[in-house]
Amino acid sequence: MKLDKFDKQILRTLQQNATISMAELSVHVGLSHTPCWRRVKRLESEGIILRKVTLLSNKKLNLGVSVFIYVSLKNHDEGALNKFESAVQDIDEIVECHTTSGDKDYLLKVVVESIEEYEHLLKSKLTHLPNVDHLSSTFALKQVKYTTELPIKG
Structure with a gap:
């Protein structure tokens, strides 16, 4: 799958904050809501976005x-x-x-x-x-x- 500059910006942004709203994401990458949402869904269906997770602190969980x-x-x-x-x-x-x-x-x-x-x-x-x-x-x-x-x- 060929990724354009919008796809790459979406991926970079989601890597930094997977909980960003679609409205915020679309503004951040310079697309309107619906095309941005379609791109995210395509990236998910193509298996490029595997899942969204919460990162935990090893040290705060006493797993140092x-x-x-x-x-x-x-x-x-x-x-x-x-x-x-x-x-x-x-x-x-x-x-x-x-x-x-x-x-x-x-x-x-x-x-x-x-x-x-x-x-x-x-x-x-x-x-x-x-x-x-x-x-x-x-x-x-x-x-x-x-x-x-x-x-x-x-």
Whole structure:
């Protein structure tokens, strides 16, 4: 789908404030209400706008420990990969899971209250994920940059 300058401005604006009213959005991007609404609906139906969410503060919710975990699997057949990917869906503390290139198979991001809670999670769940050969954990010391906005050019 080809995006024009209005589509891109709509996307940039919604990334910054998903609760903006359609009237405010249309003024902000320089379109009248109905064409702006049609564009938003088209962006949603095309799957460019996936959903609108509320972002929460990890620290205010006492979830200040972020852990990145490289995972190496024993087997790499489709069934083994699917079992692992399915199992990570059931662990709430895993907030991201990415397949990776190179000598590691997956990168997980885990958010927990404390190092002790992470140790418990590691022993009780993570080491028991299907087909896991090796886990390597790295604790984030400080978040230097955080954005939920994709860099839409143009």
